[in-house]
Amino acid sequence: MSTKLELTPFLTATILFGLYHSYVFLIRLFRPRLPYPLGPRGYPLIGDLFNEASKNVEQHEWARYLKMGKEYNSDVLHINVLGDHTLILNSAKAATELLEKRSGLYSDRPRKALPSLLSRWDWNFATMLYSNKWRSVSCNLTFHQDFQAKAISTYHPFILQSTSNFLKKLAPAEYISTSYAGSTILRIVYGMSTQEELENYVELAHLASESLNATMNHCGSFFVDYLPCLKYMPAWFPGASFKQKANTWAPMVSNLINAPWKRVKSSMKFNLVPNFDIKSINNNLDQDMEEVIKNCSGVAYFAGTDTTVSLIMSSILVLSHHPEVLEKAHEELDRVIGTSRLPQFQDRDKLPYIQAFIKEVERMYPVTPLAVAHRVISDDIFNGYFIPKGIVNSRIAILHSEELYQDPFKFNPGRFLQNDKNSKLSPDPEIVAFGFGRRICPGRHFALDSAWSLIACLLATCDFTGPSEDAQKISRKPDPMLDYFDGLIV
Numbered sequence: 001m002s003t004k005l006e007l008t009p010f011l012t013a014t015i016l017f018g019l020y021h022s023y024v025f026l027i028r029l030f031r032p033r034l035p036y037p038l039g040p041r042g043y044p045l046i047g048d049l050f051n052e053a054s055k056n057v058e059q060h061e062w063a064r065y066l067k068m069g070k071e072y073n074s075d076v077l078h079i080n081v082l083g084d085h086t087l088i089l090n091s092a093k094a095a096t097e098l099l100e101k102r103s104g105l106y107s108d109r110p111r112k113a114l115p116s117l118l119s120r121w122d123w124n125f126a127t128m129l130y131s132n133k134w135r136s137v138s139c140n141l142t143f144h145q146d147f148q149a150k151a152i153s154t155y156h157p158f159i160l161q162s163t164s165n166f167l168k169k170l171a172p173a174e175y176i177s178t179s180y181a182g183s184t185i186l187r188i189v190y191g192m193s194t195q196e197e198l199e200n201y202v203e204l205a206h207l208a209s210e211s212l213n214a215t216m217n218h219c220g221s222f223f224v225d226y227l228p229c230l231k232y233m234p235a236w237f238p239g240a241s242f243k244q245k246a247n248t249w250a251p252m253v254s255n256l257i258n259a260p261w262k263r264v265k266s267s268m269k270f271n272l273v274p275n276f277d278i279k280s281i282n283n284n285l286d287q288d289m290e291e292v293i294k295n296c297s298g299v300a301y302f303a304g305t306d307t308t309v310s311l312i313m314s315s316i317l318v319l320s321h322h323p324e325v326l327e328k329a330h331e332e333l334d335r336v337i338g339t340s341r342l343p344q345f346q347d348r349d350k351l352p353y354i355q356a357f358i359k360e361v362e363r364m365y366p367v368t369p370l371a372v373a374h375r376v377i378s379d380d381i382f383n384g385y386f387i388p389k390g391i392v393n394s395r396i397a398i399l400h401s402e403e404l405y406q407d408p409f410k411f412n413p414g415r416f417l418q419n420d421k422n423s424k425l426s427p428d429p430e431i432v433a434f435g436f437g438r439r440i441c442p443g444r445h446f447a448l449d450s451a452w453s454l455i456a457c458l459l460a461t462c463d464f465t466g467p468s469e470d471a472q473k474i475s476r477k478p479d480p481m482l483d484y485f486d487g488l489i490v
């Protein structure tokens, strides 16, 4: 009697797993090498799998890395899980040395199985591999040209219009995303203007971004990141919940890139062209070029929505917790602008305390505490350590470093003001808050201008307090804490 061996998905995954790791193990065994940077050593073959799988999900990822850095007394850490290497850069010096000075090697993005492949984010150049496609001048130059510092003043009227609409309709906090950051971008990029349309599209960006937020920087949030072959498991298979999630996300992501573009194309029939590079479109546009502009528009639309909102929401939250900061900001506005008009962009340099306040929010509550992961494309050596090709997380919470900032967990905008010639100014958080090297955030000038406009105008018109005890009893809404959910964007 003969038994037939059936090649089930589980058996296939196990065989592939075994073959792949025996191969990696043999290669490593016979290679002469320097030590890896410090970090948990784990066990042969599986590395630090147990610790990563049982990590405390309540603890912020950046705080875990901060603690680990202190434990190993090192600003460069290394974690190996199943042969998948992650490098953690805990200081601005290490991040600049590797991600900027060696940016030719360190500008790739992780080949994450889940977000890009399964949720259909492959059009998104923010997650694209460091390749000819990413480099193709068109994609990056189109975006960089439209968002470079000197182009942003063209968008000031759109920013001011959104600020004014927001002030007129001041409403609960969620309104900030629907009315402000997202709608400014949608006006500029796709030329949208009706409130209903703006709200629908901002909601779409928010829903679709959830998948990137949940998966981009979390090494180990989905096991498929370590074992990409698991993506072939059927969605019903035990442990394949990542596939169900991806199936839910994929149509939203596809809608995000296709729906507003379809709308632009149809409005162009009536010669209604928005301000962004789409203005260069004509009906005979080369198909490749159309794809590039469509993708750049989609990237601006989703990347510009939740990020700026996070900075604005943190600013509001901080103001409600720090009346002394609010008082100083109000005093500066009353003295410089008076009470008969709103602050304009040309007043910015005359309002140093408000600038310092925004910098301190960027420093203390970074929008992207782990930036966006880079990937080293080939093995490297740094400070006598062997750096294997793999993922690099730079901890933007470098901005909490005691070496750079005195009393780093104290909220103190004064650290960015030159009151005393003898005291040293703290380094500008913008040098790291927007990432490093060739992948640095191209939307940073736009983000800072639009955040400044709204925050300055809110300060000029509003008071900020937490809910009173009575209000808390009636509405059962507690005073919001200065704390955050973890994720790519907090």
Ligand code: HEM
Pocket: 125, 126, 127, 147, 299, 300, 301, 303, 304, 305, 307, 308, 311, 367, 368, 371, 372, 373, 374, 433, 434, 435, 436, 437, 438, 439, 440, 441, 442, 443, 444, 446, 447, 448
């Ligand atoms: C406060 C707001 C913002 C913050 C804190 C922020 C932060 C970042 C960071 C840390 C990165 C990763 C850089 C790296 O890999 O080293 C990034 C990338 C990116 N950001 Fe922003 N960003 C903000 C707003 C915006 C806006 C408004 C836009 C678009 C209009 C935008 C578009 C992008 C794009 C396209 C990338 C990917 C660049 C690439 O991979 O080549 N961001 N951002």
